[in-house]
Amino acid sequence: MSEPNLAALAKLIAEREGSLPDSALVIKPLRGGAIQENWLVRIDGHPDEYVLRTDAPATIRSSHSRVEEFRIVQAAYAAGARAPRPVLYSEDAAIFGKPFALYEKAEGVALGSRIVKDMSLGGDRRELTRMLGRELAKIHRVKPGDPDLAFLGAPPADPARAHVAQLRETLDALGARHPALEWGLRWLDLHLPPARRVTLVHSDYRTGNYLIDKTGLTAILDWEFAHWDDPHFDIAWFCAKCWRFGRHDLEAGGIGPREDFYVGYEIESGASIDRDAVAAYEVLAHARWAVIALEQGERHTSGREPSLELALTGRIAAELEYEIVHMTPPGRWRQK
C-alpha cells in the first residue's frame, strides 16, 4: 500500500464529524480479521478513535465489499442494534490507496476463548446472554425492501435449499471431495424446514464477533456476510457447538444457557423460536463453517496468500465433519 494521505483523511472525518482538533492523525494496523484489514485511526489530543476497514489482498467468495458492509451496518444501527456507529465510506484512492469505511471505535474484548473464561468481563452473564438474544432480534427487524440494501438482491424463495445448493457449489468450485460434508448437506436438504419469515441476518453472530467490557455488550462486529435469510440461521450459528469455545455446558455461545438467549430474543422480537428448526440449522452451521474453513485453506494453497494460519484454518473442516456425522445418525433421517 502507498503511504496514506492523512491530511485528506482528517479533512474527510472533520466534514462528517464536525470540528476536530487541528492536530496530527495517527493510524496503525490492528490485528484480527482474515477477510479485511483493520486500522486504528486516532487524532492526537482527542478522545475519539475510529476503525478503518479495507479489503485484504485475497478475500472469500461469500463476503461483501466494504461499501456493502457499510450499508448493512447503517441499516442495523438505524434499527437500534448495537453495531459500531458508521461514520463514512470513501472510494477516493488518493486517501488510502483503495476503498475504505470508517466506524467509531468501540471498546472491549472480542476474543472468544478469553470471553468464555474471564468472568470479570461482560457483567452478569445471564443478563449478557439475554441481551445478546435481544440484540439479534433488533438486527432481524431489518426486512427485505430497504432500497439501501438492494445489493443483497431478492430474498431466496427457499433459503434452506439455497444454502445447500450454495455450499455444494462452493465445494465443487474448490474441487473439494468431502464425503462427510456431502452426507451432512444431503441431510440438510431433507430436513431444513421452510422459512416462516425472512429478515436481514448477521450471518456471523457468535462469541468472538462481539465486544464486551466489564459491564456488558459494547458492539456487534463483522457484518461482511449479512444477507436475507430465515432468522433461525443466526440463532443456530450463535448456539452451535463449534462456537462455544469448549464451554459446551453453556449452549448459548459458551456464555450462558440457551433458554436465556431464546427468552431475550422472543421478548424483543415477539416471534417464537422453533426449537427443531434451530437444531437443523445447527447442522448447517457446522457444514457452513467447514466450507468456509476450506475456502480459507484454499487462499493459502492457491498461492494467492501464503499463510500458515490460513492453511491451519483449512484443517478445522475435519473436526466439523466429525460433529456433522455425529449429529446426523441414520436414526435421525426422515423415513421416505
Added chain:
Amino acid sequence: MSETPMSEAPQLQSVDPQGEDLLKLSVFHLRNKVAPGLDGDARYNLLLAARAAEIAWRDRSLAAAFEEAAHGIARAMSGQDVVVAIRSGQRDGDIVLHGALQAMTAIATYSTRPDILKDKERSEIEALCE
C-alpha cells in the same frame, strides 16, 4: 489454538531420533523452551508453527489408518461415486456408509483436535498410530 505445554519431554523411540520423533521433540521444544520467552505476534506465530508440526506428526503416524478408512468408504460405496450417490439420495441414512464416515472423520479429527473425541474413540485411534 491450543497453547497447553507438554509437561514432560516426549518418549523417543530410538537412540538416534528421526522423522516423527524429531517432529515431536521440535513441538516440545517450541512450546516449552521458546514460547515462554515470547509474547504478542511472535508467540502467536510460534505456537501456530508448533501446532502445524504436531498435526504433521499425527498425520504421519496415522497414514495407514487414513488409507484404511478411505477403503472403508470405498467398500461401503460398492463402486459408486460417493459424492454423486450421496447427492442423489441413493445413500440416505445408510448405516454402513455412516459407520465408515464416522471412522474417517474420527481419524482426521485425531490429527487436529484429539481432545474433542470421545475417550473410547481416542484410545482406539491411538492403537492405530504407527
